[in-house]
Amino acid sequence: MSEVVKLIACLGIVYVESGGIKMMFEAIKRQIIEQPKDTLKVCVPSFVYIVQNNLLYVSASNLDAATYQVTYQLKILTTAIFSVFLLKKELLKTQWISLGTLIVGVILVQLAQQDEKQVNYDGPEQNRFLGFMAALIACCLSGFAGVYFEKMLKGSDTPVWIRNIQLAFCSIPFGLMSCFVSDGALIREKGFFFGYDGFVQYLVLLQACGGLIVAVVVKYADNILKGFATSLAIVISCVSSVYIFDFHLTGQFVLGAGFVIFSIFLYGHRPKKDVGLLYKV
Numbered sequence: 001m002s003e004v005v006k007l008i009a010c011l012g013i014v015y016v017e018s019g020g021i022k023m024m025f026e027a028i029k030r031q032i033i034e035q036p037k038d039t040l041k042v043c044v045p046s047f048v049y050i051v052q053n054n055l056l057y058v059s060a061s062n063l064d065a066a067t068y069q070v071t072y073q074l075k076i077l078t079t080a081i082f083s084v085f086l087l088k089k090e091l092l093k094t095q096w097i098s099l100g101t102l103i104v105g106v107i108l109v110q111l112a113q114q115d116e117k118q119v120n121y122d123g124p125e126q127n128r129f130l131g132f133m134a135a136l137i138a139c140c141l142s143g144f145a146g147v148y149f150e151k152m153l154k155g156s157d158t159p160v161w162i163r164n165i166q167l168a169f170c171s172i173p174f175g176l177m178s179c180f181v182s183d184g185a186l187i188r189e190k191g192f193f194f195g196y197d198g199f200v201q202y203l204v205l206l207q208a209c210g211g212l213i214v215a216v217v218v219k220y221a222d223n224i225l226k227g228f229a230t231s232l233a234i235v236i237s238c239v240s241s242v243y244i245f246d247f248h249l250t251g252q253f254v255l256g257a258g259f260v261i262f263s264i265f266l267y268g269h270r271p272k273k274d275v276g277l278l279y280k281v
Contacts, residue, residue: 108256
């Protein structure tokens with residue numbers, strides 16, 4: 001549903017920018033319908049994201065929360081690797097160190113949130129190897145899809161809103177197929193919008209807004225910085241939980257938050273003598 005909301009929002013923005021309904025349809029026709037090859041390229045990240053989400057479901061079903069969260073943080077590293085190979089991005093040694101520091105910090109922060117009840121797990125049988133491999137593949141797909149979409153955004157003059165419309169056109173059919181494959185019987189019995197209460201609608205709207213913001217960040221910054229922003233958001237949400245949900249800060253959490261904040265400053269720091277420090281492909 002978040003893709004539908006994003007589609008409506010992007011259509012509205014294109015409508016305002018183009019100056020009318022007729023000009024909006026002309027822009028869509030010119031940049032989407034009359035460029036089928038370019039539109040089909042956007043189907044690649046759309047399909048990859050669907051596969052990634054299903055792999056994350058498999059991983060979450062076969063791993064405890066701590067292992068799942070820690071393993072999935074490898075997406076920060078895979079994003080950097082794909083940025084080097086696909087975008088020919090050059091990273092300083094200090095930036096590679098900052099990426100490693102960021103991963104360690106996020107792991108410490110998320111492990112600090114785990115309850116002791118994880119120790120005495122009494123749920124369904126889990127295949128840890130399957131869960132780990134699913135998470136590992138999902139990390140690789142996440143890095144590839146994000147960098148691929150970034151390359152499309154920066155490799156042409158197509159507006160970011162048109163790119164999001166293309167992405168929605170490809171994602172919605174894949175998403176619907178995934179829904180009916182996994183919950184087809186329940187949808188036929190109770191309807192597609194069963195369970196969509198006010199809170200769920202709020203989450204859908206929030207996710208759609210987040211998706212649009214991410215697209216703008218990727219367009220004018222990059223996926224690596226997006227990863228840093230996401231990691232900082234984890235720390236901020238945990239600190240907010242102290243006041244909202246009476247979350248107790250631990251030494252491990254403070255250490256992890258320190259790593260995250262330090263890594264952000266380290267990534268943006270450029271030494272005066274950085275000749276020869278760049279990794280080139």
